[in-house]
Amino acid sequence: MTPTLPETLELQALTRQRADHVEARVAAVNQLAALLDEHWPGGKAVFASLDSDIALAFLDRYPTPADAARLTAGRLEAFCKRHGYSGKRPGSALIERLRTAPAAASRLGRTVITRLVGVQVQLVRSLRVTIRELDAAIAEAVKTHPWAELIAGLPRIGSVNLGQVIGEIGPMLERANGCAQLAAETGAAPVTKESGKHRQVNFRHAVNRRARQALMTFADNSRHDSDWAATIYNNARSRGKRHPHAVRILARAWLRVIWACWRDRTCYDPAIHHTTTKINTVEGLT
Template structure:
């Protein structure tokens, strides 16, 4: 490797810098963010020794976008450099802290020239795995949007219609429940809810999909809505009801998006060869499994060992040692999406796997708090997942959590 390429990405143009093995600028250019700009970039690389068997590596500060996708399609190594890391390198070249697009492109090229071994190329995931990643991440975003919209609506209802929150305080889905959304759309104010008759309530229950105990539920709702409660002035209450209707539309859109994307993500995940192995683990259903696969991909060379996967997921701790000081801390720099899926996975495994439950209980008895014990369990499960995916075998409870010698004696 004699030439490296750095690309400073922008929304409408990109600055290109090529440096040789001595750090001397070999070429520079500014290309547009379209097919013409990509053709200009490939031509520039070819002029400086780019070959099919020895492509020039490229460093860029993002892992997404059409430019990155097209560069990966050429088979060349593409390195996604963290912008914070690039900012530290920039200070080596400009002590005055000056900044320009061309300078940033040169910094990225020099990162590969000097410290290429410290970075990894973007994984070579299959097209199906990339599609699952798009759907699973979009569904996770929709769930977070749904939670945010629900919290906004809940906060607003507390200011003028607390009786509605009382009616659904025991519902598992809360305001996201179809019945709650149908009722609030029909009666967004306390006055309108109190005027609902039994036939109207029964019709709303059927519209929301209720099939059992309709009479009892209609009577319960009628009694809750007619209880005395503090009220806003009439005009203010009406205005707040209109605001609640607007917030409800946002919640409806988030709920529909989350459900549709969940269906699409599960359908795509079920066709992947790794799906059977991933879902063989306790606590990993199709949707959570799709989220896990979306973040780890199906490029088995991406993680050299299980330690790399655990660090990427944030399950492995960070050790800070300086002189006589030694501290073992939870990892904060991690893949947040994979960490969120891991919390759900570890929590579900507590009831699905006796070995996972015993492992969690041992960590709790050793002094770990709930979160730390769950993270330790997640760390253990990730190691098992890496082994199963590498060896193409399914999860086995006795292999993942072998019984200790004391357990048979206790049973006897």
């Protein structure tokens, strides 16, 4: 068996580390939110996204309720302009969020709260930086991958998701005997158990979960930019399938396309790979 390409393993390593850092960022933002709930609820209420540039800059400048005690709508609006705030809320609306937030019940001193908030903000910001660095590295690695161009034209795949698909599904493509095996290993196909007249179809748990996530992310995004994908998804929903099930059915259809591109060494072309026949075939999938 031919070993997995080093370029594929490199993409796998980069995208897995990115996923770990995204998970760490979510955890860090949740910790920051909990910290603010306890010691500075107003700091959490002003901006919609707590890990945005403007929210982190606000917490740098106003880490405690005491620091924001004399803040006015005009001063807050000027602060937003200095930091390139892209939201459309005026200073009066933002200050109203701050004033109507619950009062802090903390018994800690101002110095300690400043330190706690500052350290957590620094953690969130550093994780955002590493994720951007990994995004750039993945985009560069995708450009030079030997067979990335085969599926780079898939609708709404993006460089990061393309790297995930190549890194996680690529090794399976290199050893798979057919699309059915690929669907099973990625979790796009269910498990069917039969005994006599009894037949049971269940969700497949024993799979490469990172591969399944990469594939499902792409499939779900694709339906917003491909009529073919939207038709398959919507038809599945009309048959009573829940959203995750409908996405898996669509993912299985996309695997046929990806497999054909890989097998024939042909770049994705919707005129070739999307036909009424294929939609009708997918209609029978469970």
